[in-house]
Amino acid sequence: MMFSKACEYGIRAAVYIALQSLDGRRVSVSEIAEEIDSPIAFTAKILQQLNRNNIVHSVKGPTGGFEIDREDMDTVKLSMIVKAIDGDKIYTGCGLGLKECNASKPCPLHDKFIDIRSNLRTMLISTSLFELATGLEVGLTYLKR
């Protein structure tokens, strides 16, 4: 609807990892893919990206897998995941695809998008992984289906 598939999987994966990390469990790609209902090899690629951007932490070898430090769950905001995968066009791009579109030379939708974009931006910047993971933990929200 708004994010690429890769970004959707990335967010779902990060939330799932955070949830399990709250229990001290490290999780494998195959478990993640199973639990968030995503293609496994593609999910692995996305997790590599998240790892390179220090959003999740990976450990190789037996007993290895992915995890997120408790402190990072507060630090890591949705905006960081989205930026790592989809870039920042969601903030900066013009709604009609013009290269140059700003207050001084706006496209016909520019003003109409200002509030929407600003709300989206605020939401992404202020929502932490911890908040999302605890919603899941309490059983208020779901990652599958």
Next chain:
Amino acid sequence: MMFSKACEYGIRAAVYIALQSLDGRRVSVSEIAEEIDSPIAFTAKILQQLNRNNIVHSVKGPTGGFEIDREDMDTVKLSMIVKAIDGDKIYTGCGLGLKECNASKPCPLHDKFIDIRSNLRTMLISTSLFELATGLEVGLTYLKR
């Protein structure tokens, strides 16, 4: 950022056609593509879609081209163009790509998207082609660059 390329071109084309129709001018695909800076043959396809959906009106043959009736400029809302080209996933789809995501079984972002989605929906439903075309006419907004 939010719409497909096809939809961006479609909106820009429709606004340009509306603007010219206010002057009683019918416009060709090549003029449209030139003026909104879009690939001509691809734009032609999109205009066919808009024509089939009665968003623009096409006339074949010499002196032919695309036009929009003055009354239709009020009737046609952005939402109709977006729906004709991108479908309605922008309203109905889940932000995280879940098939089933609603108030009773929400994804972790469901509540956070409600206002944003609702504002977007309201904006698209309430913005008419006439409004967009007159902004252009007055020189307040731009379709190129």
Next chain:
DNA sequence: TCAATAAAGGACATTTTTGTCCTATTTATA
């Protein structure tokens, strides 16, 4: 030290989106 396990990463395959080209159809007007 060796075998097994897990992520990293490169190469490739498929699908979707974006874009082009050519022919057919319609229609105005000379």
Next chain:
DNA sequence: TATAAATAGGACAAAAATGTCCTTTATTGA
């Protein structure tokens, strides 16, 4: 009525996004 101008539409091409497979690298534990 013939010509030319315009859209309609089908077939194809290119690029980007999505997805798979296989080999390499790191690490654990027997």
